[in-house]
Amino acid sequence: MATQNSWNNKISDAKSQIVLNAGTNTINIGSDASANAVNVATGAAAKVVTVGSTNGASSLALKFGTSDFSLASASGTVISALDTGQVTMPLQPSFRAYLSSTATDVTGNNTEVTVIFDTEDYDIGSNYNTGTGIFVAPVTGVYSFTAAVYLQGLLSTHTLLNLWPYAGATTPVSIVCNPYAMSISGELQTLAPILIKLTAGDSVKITIKVTGGTKVVDFLGGSNYTYFSGHLVS
DSSP states (O other): OOEEOTTTOOEEOTTSOBOOOSSSSOOOSSOSSOOOOOOSSOSSSOOOOOOSOOOTTOOOOOOOOSSOEEEEETTEEEEEEOTTSOEEOTTSOEEEEEOOSOEEEEESSSOEEEOOOOEEEEEETSOEETTTTEEEOSSSEEEEEEEEEEEEOOOTTOOEEEEEEESSSBOOSEEEESGGGGOBTTBEEEEEEEEEEEOTTOEEEEEEEEESSOSOEEEOOSTTTSEEEEEEOO
């Protein structure tokens, strides 16, 4: 049977559990006008804290005033929400890398080449490798990628360009027939937005293959020319 201790105002039963209102009455904790802190499960020991119910009729409202709201883990802030409505997720996997200098005579004769975007603008979570050009998914989910490769040296004999992501199986994402016809003075920047569902540990890289001519096609270096970016969507 639950008992009330007038010294510490705790309600406990024989199992050292705290039970407040097992019935249908409203429970108010820290609802007075004072500015005192309200601490719940803040001790050093590991705990499982449950707020709310998955009952179909249940609802949960977390509210805050003119200060900001944050949800943090041991790794840092997971979600940060300003009182003006902006929400950021500072630990969400995200990266952007680019080819720093021009790679010359890499394809054109049906050679498929992995593009090594060797310089990072940013890499939240450290999931992209500048030495291999490979992104490894840290968690299972849907990812959005964008790849751009600026080609130089295209000839009138080149008839097919493949821009492929590799994610467990090589699947063409962007195919340009007769790339020379779409270029100016033998140059062409090809773009590919990619949406892929990945399993944790899956890798993604970008490959290029130009066919129908000689191996004279270059990848132009530079942050705005040849780049690869991506982030976790959901």
